Amino acid sequence: MGSITKTNGAVNAQKVTEFIAKTVFTVCAVLAIFAVASMTVYMFAKGTPAFQKVGVAELLFGTVWKPTADPSSYGIFYIILSSIVGTACSIAIGVPIALMTAVFLTEVADKKISAIVYPAVELLAAIPSVIYGLIGLMVLNPAMYKLEKLIFAGSKTHQFTGGSNMLSAIIVLAIMILPTVINVSASSIRSVPKELRAASLAMGATKMQTIFKVTVPTAKNGIMVGVVLGIGRALGEAMAINMVAGGSVNIPLPFNSVRFLTTQLVSEMGYAEGTHRQVLFSVGLVLYIFIMLINLALMQIKKRNEEQ
């Protein structure tokens, strides 16, 4: 009798342990949902008051940013535009370079050379963004300033920026998205079945024809994932471009000093007060919405790829 009750006790104790373990693990997993939900709620709760105060159209499409002047003006249109233009241009420059590097790694280089290039790309991804910013500040900006003096020599309307301009930011962003796009594209190209290459070569196509007419087009869905990840990375980058893009809100022209959604937050959040601060939260909200759209697009693409 005694031994049976003992066993029952042990079984019960085990049931309790199992229940506790399962509950704890579930709570850990649900935390991610909780984090995303509370972030979304906070971004909207803090980001919307300024829209009511300043007016949706005036805030989003206003072109004058004078938060501390009297009367103050909070137009963030150029900031939004700079972020879009900057991201688009960096993608236009970075993606072809990244794709060609991925082709080199997977199709052209022999194993020994890939074994050197691949870790280099990985290391490039691990370098902190402030170091990219520092080098941009010390190398890119002076070069840009020389170029600026050359191009705008004698111009009376141009505001000289000392090299802190849109172009520097685009170059830094293009470099920073390289590792992401290279890695994703390379693994996508690698997963193209060997038979396709063999068939193309057997038909008499050259290696380059095979790569660019067969292999890369077959891998295009995976490459797309890399590009969208790159867009997200470029749009969300803050510190590096804050160090090279200058400090005033302007139309995004190559030699203008510009502010992005992210750099606006980095440079003014520290001291902003009142409506100015609320408008910065709205800038954060605009960025958040952009990022969410990109994330959703990314998931859609991944889902489609899995179905295929």
Add this chain to the structure above:
Amino acid sequence: MDSRSLTNKQSRPGDVLLYAIVYICAGFSVLLLVGIIAYVLYKGVGAVNLSFLTSVTSVLKGTVGIAGNIVNTLLIIFISMIIATPISIGAAVYLNEYAKPGKLVTLIEFATEILSGIPSIIFGLFGMMFFGQTLGLGYSLITGSLTLILMVLPLITRNTQAALKVVPDSYRQGSVGLGAGKWHTIRTILLPCAMPGIITGVILAIGRIVGESAALLFTAGSAKTLPKTLGALFGKIFDSGGTLTIQLYLSATSEGDFETAFGIAVVLLIIVFLINLGTKRLAARFDVRRIAK
């Protein structure tokens, strides 16, 4: 011989051009890394010496050093990882071992995916609003750490999940067949098998924290003093403290002290290099696929 014969190798000018472009692009990526490393070392090595690493910048004493920032960085890593690691492992175990496909799992996977796509400046903004203001923690190392925990959760969760996935089902069946409960199986069989993956995730997360700046600027602040006693070290958790990256940013911008900035850049590059090497060694030594064989 007819030059148009099938047996002759045809060379297409377009191919040569494509080869050239491919080589130039790949060369650019490598030279970029070499250039960055060489430039940082050239500019920064002179600033790095023992007193740079062990003292605090002080006008009174006339010293320039980053010891305070190193301590801040280590504290933030410690606090973040000690909280983020168990939570991430728990989440991964739930997703892999308990969850049945359904709405909850879809939602968790969705949230994890979203979380890993959010840029660090947004984490910083949220951390400042929620941990800093709502919870009243202000600019402090704990605010910064809590913010970073959200950021590294997906990273460790994914790595742990990947490691758990390759543990063969026969291990689970064997353990349950011998009468072990699920918790016992997880604790004694699954987690030890997944340990290399977990450690890789943890090291990657540490790397991410070391390089992080945007999420910390408005959460952990920028103070750089060094705590004098052990008690003060724990008290420091609730004080403002700038990490190495934050100090680099401030040195290069508002302070205009480029020597310090490059000195820190050298230190950061060395840390990043070691972390990179560490994860590689680990992955090679405990190849997770080895278990499955």
